[in-house]
Amino acid sequence: MKTKKRLGKGLEALISAPLEQIAQQLPETAQQVDVYLIDPNPFQPRMEMDPVAFEELKKSVKEKGIIQPIAIRHSKNGRYELIAGERRLRAAMAVGNKRIPAYVLNVVKDEDMLEIALIENVQREHLNPIDLARGYQRLIDECDLTQEKVAEKIGKDRATVSNLLRLLKLPAPIQESLKKGDIREGHARALLGLSDKNAQIELMKKTVKLGLSVRKVEEAVKKIKNSSFPGMMEKTMRKKPAFIGRIENKLRQKFGTQVKVRTRKDGGSIEIAYYSREDLDRLLELFEEIKT
Incomplete structure (x- = not known):
């Protein structure tokens, strides 16, 4: 049943607190709305x-109904536009519910729509670290918020927001690996210790392949930074002939680790990196296979 009672502090109240808190404060503001x-x-x-x-959400909705109302605003021709609660709306429709409890908010500006949806999303949904970081970045870019303001609105400390945003500096393959759960956030933060993108990717692949712990990755990063492999960690290496680059790539694929080919007038050398005793044993086994 619709009532004349509205959100006491208006839009600011919704943006400054989770929707659950609003629901507890103003339980009579929700009304039943046709999902279509x-x-x-x-x-x-x-x-x-x-x-x-x-x-799991569909099962919950089927058994218990929609516990937390969604948020909508008036649109054209007697219709509504969703502000927040997409998963709940989809789940309700998927299980055949014709109506859904909703807060009808007086939201006019599109930027208000975006800010509410973003904040509700990062507070309520089980987002992976990359999608969460992208949500924070959108709040900064599209809602003109500082990191401090984002932290305040979502109830986190600034360091948490800042650390997540740093993950967006990682190469796309590492971000994708983190999204899929192949590596954890701790692994990703450790990889940020390397400035060379290729070295980051190589170590990420090794982490996934060998199941390295966060501590092992941190140790590997330290070894790489202290090693004599300039091409593994910094962009200070001299430009090399294209054929040398192709050889290095083939060797990296073969050995599953960083490889450096050094050439001289009278020959050259091949340097193969390893990051733990287990890694060295693996390489020795590969060498034995090559010999036979």
Whole structure:
């Protein structure tokens, strides 16, 4: 049943606190709305939806209904536009619910729509670290917020926000590996200790292949930074002939580690990196296979 009671502090109250808190303070503001009258939020920040988590949500909705109302605003021709709660709306529709409890908010500006959706998203959804960092970055870029303000609005300390944002500096393959859960956030933060992108990617691949712990990765980063392999950690190496680069790539693929080919007038050398005793044993086994 609709009432005249509205959000006491208006939009600011919703942005400054999770929707759950608003629901507790103003339980009578929700009303039942036809799900087919609600259009998607064009500013929805979620990158992808976990199918397993979504199935669990559908089961919960089927058994218990929608416990937390979604948030919508008036649109054209008697329709509504979703502000926050996409997963709940999809789940309700998937299990055949015709109506859903919703807060109808007086939100006019599109930037307000984006800010509410982003904040609700990073507070409520089980986002991976990369999608979470991208949500924080969108709040900064598109809502003109500082890191301090983002931290304040989502109830986190500034260091947490700053550390997550640093993950966006990693190369795309590492970000994807973190999104998929192949590596953990601790692994990714350790890889940030290397300035060379190729070295970061090589160590990430090794981490996944060998199942290295965060501590092992931190130790490997320290060894690389202290090693004599300039091409492994800094962009200070001299430009090399293209054929040398191709040889190095083939050797990296063969041995699964960083390889440096050095040439001289009278010959040259090949340097192969390893990061632990187990890694060295693995390389020795490969050499034995080559000999036979």
